[in-house]
Amino acid sequence: MFSPSLTPMDIAGRNALITGGAHRVGRALTLALSEAGADVFIHYKSSSEAAEATADEARAAGRKAATGSADLGDPATGGILIEMATAALGPISILVNSASGFPTDSLESIRIEDWHRAHDLTLASPVFLTQAFAAALPSDMEGAVVNITDVHTKTPYRNHFSYTVAKGGLDTFTRAAALALAPRIRVNAVALGLILPPAGKDQAYVEALAEGLPLAKVGGTDPVVSATIALIQNPFITGEIVRTDGGSHLVSPQ
């Protein structure tokens, strides 16, 4: 049986795949992994210019970087994406599932097709990407998966119904996958709160929301990066969901 090491996982020399890795949170995670010494495969759907720019930044840090587009609205794409990343870099032993939609909908009015669309992208794609990742990981290699989820699975959004339920599924998947894939692959999650302004909103908008939070600040990407890197490196943590939210889970939902 595979005997896992209890020394911290060394990110240097590994290959990492980051979904939605071109910009915003995904870009910060990509660059942190490359700064820690990993070669990176930056998945994107439509942000090709941002993906290339992020790849250039990773190369400037002295690492290999490759990019590839895939529509994760089709969960069957997961296997193809692992093949693309492996062909570009070699075996992938770190997977960060960050790509997601953020549709506005409600229980009262959601249509079945919108429900399926949200779940395919936000839940089914990480599931089947993780399945393909695990199948492709060489038998003598340890792996780490980090799912980027949302603290509002515990304090649900009223107007992002399908997203909230799908991210709740991602939380449960994190624990189920941690059990299924132990001991060789650890699976954890980082649950984000107010990190960056959503599309169409500015920094002032999130700063006003942050006034009601225990830590009274917007996170930015640095806390997400440090939590993700810690979960990848720590050899004795699996199935954990780390809230990175300035304490928003302690008070009412926004």
Ligand SMILES: NC(=O)c1ccc[n+]([C@@H]2O[C@H](COP(=O)([O-])OP(=O)(O)OC[C@H]3O[C@@H](n4cnc5c(N)ncnc54)[C@H](OP(=O)(O)O)[C@@H]3O)[C@@H](O)[C@H]2O)c1
């Ligand atoms: N920002 C926050 O404050 C916050 C708060 C809570 C949770 N989160 C979570 O953190 C993660 C990153 O958030 P973010 O705000 O940086 O993300 P974002 O700006 O909303 O970007 C979404 C990402 O998902 C990709 N994507 C969207 N639809 C896709 C599809 N059909 N197929 C493949 N990729 C697709 C996009 O790729 P392209 O741009 O290439 O199309 C983009 O990289 C997400 O999981 C989000 O739910 C963020």
